Amino acid sequence: MSLIKCPECNKEISDSAFKCPHCGKVIKKAKRGIMGKIFLWLFYGFNILMLWWMISGMSGAAKEAATAVSEAEKAGAAIGTGLGFMMIIFIWVLGDIITGLLAIMTRPKN
Template identity: 45%
Template sequence: MALVACPECTHQVSDSAFKCNQCGHQLRKPKRGFFGKLFKWSFILFNAAMVFWLFSYIGVIGESMNTSQNEYEQAGTAIGGTLGVGMLLVFWVLVDIILGMFVLFTRPKGA
């Protein structure tokens, strides 16, 4: 364990310390562990996939509305599309809450 000078107050602190024990200046940033990185990236990728899924689903609904033969098919497509988008949004929010909690609980802790 080596001692280094704090850039803020020039007090001697350990090179493995996160903060200076004299002035509280942050010396280095704590890093996420393996599971923290895994949950963070799964959260980001899940949200990107859900945005893609939502826009592609809305595109399919619009395309189906244009190719419908009569107003009954269009009404059914509109009702089904609305229910589908609602279910997709509920699924998105629930999984985001769960993944967000994992991201929150695996964040790095400062010393």
Template identity: 55%
Template sequence: MALTNCKECNSEISDKAFDCPKCGAKLRKPERSFFGKIIKYTFIVFNLLMLLWFVTGVGSAAQTVDAAASEAEQAGAAIGTGIGAMLIITIWVFGDLILGIMTLLTRPKK
């Protein structure tokens, strides 16, 4: 362990310290582990993919509803769209809960 000087108060502190114990100045920021970075980026990619899936799914289903010939086909397509949208939202919520908790548990610590 080497000693260094604080940039704010010029007191001697450990080079491993995150904050100066005397003045409280931030010296360095804790970093996520490799696994923590993987979880964080998985959380971001998951949300982007779910958004893309939701927008394209509902958009293509809306085209199907408009192209349906009879009122019964339109009603069926609308019901199917609603069920599909709720399924996507349910998967999205549960996935976000799981990945969000994992992201919080793998955040950097001092």
């Protein structure tokens, strides 16, 4: 960290500052740090993964229901599918909150 001169008011400011603390001139645009990038991609990747899980779960459940012979098996498959979907949605929402919060917390600040 070193000091540079503000191009607007000529006062010395830190080179890590995004904005001049004296006149408010924007020195450089705030950038997402490496952790911010990781969390942002984690958020996107998580949503893609959950979507894929939901789709593959749906096709798997449809197959299971089609091969079920007895009523009890059909009911079991339906309950299992319902619970499975509730679990997927629960994990999805929870994961979105966690990864979303991390992405927001690591957002560039001015």
